[in-house]
Amino acid sequence: MAKQERAIRTRKACLVAAAEIFNEYGYEAATIAAIIDRAKLTRGALYFHFTSKEELARGVLDEAVTSEGLVPQVLKLQEWVDISLLLAYRLPREPLLSASIRLSVDSKARSLFGTRWPDWIVLGRELLIEAQRRGELLPHVDPTDTARLFVGAWTGVQLVAEAVPHGPDLSAEISRLLELFLPNVAVPGVLARLDTSPFRAERLFEARSAQPVS
Amino acid sequence: MAKQERAIRTRKACLVAAAEIFNEYGYEAATIAAIIDRAKLTRGALYFHFTSKEELARGVLDEAVTSEGLVPQVLKLQEWVDISLLLAYRLPREPLLSASIRLSVDSKARSLFGTRWPDWIVLGRELLIEAQRRGELLPHVDPTDTARLFVGAWTGVQLVAEAVPHGPDLSAEISRLLELFLPNVAVPGVLARLDTSPFRAERLFEARSAQPVS
Numbered sequence: 253m254a255k256q257e258r259a260i261r262t263r264k265a266c267l268v269a270a271a272e273i274f275n276e277y278g279y280e281a282a283t284i285a286a287i288i289d290r291a292k293l294t295r296g297a298l299y300f301h302f303t304s305k306e307e308l309a310r311g312v313l314d315e316a317v318t319s320e321g322l323v324p325q326v327l328k329l330q331e332w333v334d335i336s337l338l339l340a341y342r343l344p345r346e347p348l349l350s351a352s353i354r355l356s357v358d359s360k361a362r363s364l365f366g367t368r369w370p371d372w373i374v375l376g377r378e379l380l381i382e383a384q385r386r387g388e389l390l391p392h393v394d395p396t397d398t399a400r401l402f403v404g405a406w407t408g409v410q411l412v413a414e415a416v417p418h419g420p421d422l423s424a425e426i427s428r429l430l431e432l433f434l435p436n437v438a439v440p441g442v443l444a445r446l447d448t449s450p451f452r453a454e455r456l457f458e459a460r461s462a463q464p465v466s
Numbered sequence: 467m468a469k470q471e472r473a474i475r476t477r478k479a480c481l482v483a484a485a486e487i488f489n490e491y492g493y494e495a496a497t498i499a500a501i502i503d504r505a506k507l508t509r510g511a512l513y514f515h516f517t518s519k520e521e522l523a524r525g526v527l528d529e530a531v532t533s534e535g536l537v538p539q540v541l542k543l544q545e546w547v548d549i550s551l552l553l554a555y556r557l558p559r560e561p562l563l564s565a566s567i568r569l570s571v572d573s574k575a576r577s578l579f580g581t582r583w584p585d586w587i588v589l590g591r592e593l594l595i596e597a598q599r600r601g602e603l604l605p606h607v608d609p610t611d612t613a614r615l616f617v618g619a620w621t622g623v624q625l626v627a628e629a630v631p632h633g634p635d636l637s638a639e640i641s642r643l644l645e646l647f648l649p650n651v652a653v654p655g656v657l658a659r660l661d662t663s664p665f666r667a668e669r670l671f672e673a674r675s676a677q678p679v680s
Contacts, residue, residue: 278573280494357571357625359492367629400630401623401643408622409615411571415581416614429615435650 263301265291267315270308271351278354279309279361309355309365316352317371318342321457328383329438330446332376333430334456336406340426341453343410353407372403388442398437405429423450477515479505481529484522485565492568493523493575523569523579530566531585532556535671542597543652544660546590547644548670550620554640555667557624567621586617602656612651619643637664 269291273282284305288298302308321338325331343349356367376399383389409429413419427450434443483505487496498519502512516522535552539545557563570581590613597603623643627633641664648657 275573278492278494280492281574354573356629359489359568360495362629369626370630373626373630397642398646400626400634401639401646404623404626404639405619405643406622407625408620409618411621412583412587412614412618415570415576416584416587420614425615425618428611429619432612432615432647432650436646 259301262293262297263311265293266298266301266308267311268347269293270302270305271312271347274309274312274351274361275347275354279305279358284308306364309361312348312351313355313365313368315348316368317375318349319375321453321460323456323460327388327442327445328379328386329388329434329442332379332383333434333446333448334453335375335379336402336426336430337423337448337450337453338457339406340410340422340450341457344422353410356407357411369403369407373399376402388438390437390439393437402433405433421450423453426450473515476507476511477525479507480512480515480522481525482561483507484516484519485526485561488523488526488565488575489561489568493519493572498522520578523575526562526565527569527579527582529562530582531589532563533589535667535674537670537674541602541656541659542593542600543602543648543656546593546597547648547660547662548667549589549593550616550640550644551637551662551664551667552671553620554624554637554664555671558636567624570621571625583617583621587613590616602652604651604653607651616647619647635664637667640664 266287270282270287273286273290277286282305284298287305287308288295291298302311319335319338321342322331322334325334339349343353352368355361355365356369373396377395380389380393380395380399384393384395389395406426406429409425410422413422413425419425427448430448434446434448438446480501484496484501486504487500491500496519498512501519501522502509505512516525533549533552535556536545536548539548553563557567566582569575569579570583587610591609594603594607594609594613598607598609603609620640620643623639624636627636627639641662644662648660648662652660
């Protein structure tokens with residue numbers, strides 16, 4: 253393995269371990285010692301990449317806004333749907349993504365690092381503005397308001413689904429949320445063609461190496 | 467002031483001070499000393515009511531599910547709307563309510579105390595089941611799913627509104643969220659009669675002493 257490739261893997265292992273520890277203990281109670289232990293690395297190996305818990309948290313948050321798995325669609329609104337479904341599919345499988353929400357709702361971590369919500373809102377708004385330009389949105393829809401409301405709703409639905417006893421599968425729950433939102437966002441001809449299936453993201457994400465984003 | 471009345475006031479002052487400290491520092495970093503200092507009470511006065519930080523957190527969460535200000539409406543769905551709007555109006559003004567969300571999203575506090583989301587879901591579901599019985603809901607609406615999704619969406623919209631720079635007013639934001647949800651929940655004749663104004667809750671809440679819930 254090339255030296256650079258090994259360094260990238262070690263850095264990623266540090267971030268995943270930090271994400272797991274943040275998820276389990278919260279930011280405040282998380283310690284570098286627990287993260288080193290979880291990553292199965294030496295202290296020196298971790299400190300080569302990150303010199304503090306703060307830097308690890310920033311590293312986790314840097315990885316949080318991702319549209320990996322997204323492929324161009326005929327309808328721009330389908331891409332907006334796909335980003336939501338992809339994140340719902342990936343979040344329970346990737347500690348880096350769940351830790352990003354955990355850090356965003358933690359008062360101490362939020363005061364230090366802010367959140368990635370503004371970046372998610374920008375990503376959604378840009379897709380909605382393009383959808384609007386193509387005539388896919390109902391006339392009253394404001395792309396900024398809708399993007400911000402949906403980022404909030406997505407986040408809270410995830411938190412509640414995870415917290416309530418026997419909570420629903422996140423992909424199924426986000427699919428239901430989209431079905432509630434979309435009739436008041438998309439024009440009827442577009443609405444009828446949108447695929448909000450909870451199984452869509454798995455197909456998209458697992459096929460991503462064969463279908464690079466153009 | 468009667469002895470019992472004074473005790474009730476002191477207990478409430480302890481809870482409000484605890485809520486403020488949980489909001490500002492998070493559960494983990496909050497200390498009994500800071501709470502006593504904030505409540506401007508003696509150690510003995512606080513310990514008469516609460517013997518630990520855990521008990522204070524439980525006390526805060528006990529106060530969290532409230533429909534104060536709600537008055538019976540012709541449409542059951544209007545009562546469901548009113549509970550959402552009332553909470554949006556009160557939360558920025560009442561530390562007990564914001565602290566309840568803070569404790570629910572804190573991993574340590576949640577593992578100790580759970581959340582009040584299941585109770586909010588039951589409250590919403592009961593109103594939606596009654597609305598369904600009266601023919602106010604569209605045929606495809608599942609009261610349990612809709613109640614759970616809305617509790618999640620409400621919570622996340624609050625978190626994002628509070629966190630993003632220059633975030634929107636919570637009452638206006640929850641009013642927009644209701645306008646997005648309701649066309650896919652209410653039958654058209656009911657939808658046209660629902661009042662989702664962000665100013666509705668202030669009128670309801672400030673008039674509550676004159677209009678007791680029957």
